[in-house]
Amino acid sequence: SAVISQKPSRDICQRGTSLTIQCQVDSQVTMMFWYRQQPGQSLTLIATANQGSEATYESGFVIDKFPISRPNLTFSTLTVSNMSPEDSSIYLCSVVQGSTGNTIYFGEGSWLTVV
């Protein structure tokens, strides 16, 4: 199984600032995704992190607000830009491992509170 490490695990951020979340996997994975989970709600897919190219964003999410990098097969970052209290959420990294792409793992999440 893949072991996923996210940093920071928790942070309190000032309104208007930006924060970058890191996702490190202990093995090469075929796909990496970023999800958002707002307080008391389910998970919503933000984007697919593509190695060496621009991420693929879901409806309602844009690159200017959530720039994503994926320089290799084991690492990705998500930046939450110009934060407002509405961005207070848990941000989760998810990976797909295996040639069949059927096994999906989640990191423990990064809990951001914007004040």
Add this chain to the structure above:
Amino acid sequence: TQLLEQSPQFLSIQEGENLTVYCNSSSVFSSLQWYRQEPGEGPVLLVTVVTGGEVKKLKRLTFQFGDARKDSSLHITAAQPGDTGLYLCAGAPGGGNKLTFGTGTQLKVEL
């Protein structure tokens, strides 16, 4: 419009009781997954159901996939406090690995 609707949204029961959580959609899924998420952690996969009508058992948990592959249920027998958590169904519309999650069911099992 939420693609996957779960019911109930909240459930608080006593230890030893049985419960069923439902996951419904108007869309057909090639497979559905069930996850459990505990506070401060990411979702953990419990099971994947693939075949219409399929029933899978995981100790006290029984999962069923509807014949038309549009709905699923999770039944817990003799619930324990350790079953407390957020239960999420998820599927990938059109196949693939980009998951759409259900609305979630928050379960609390009390002594």
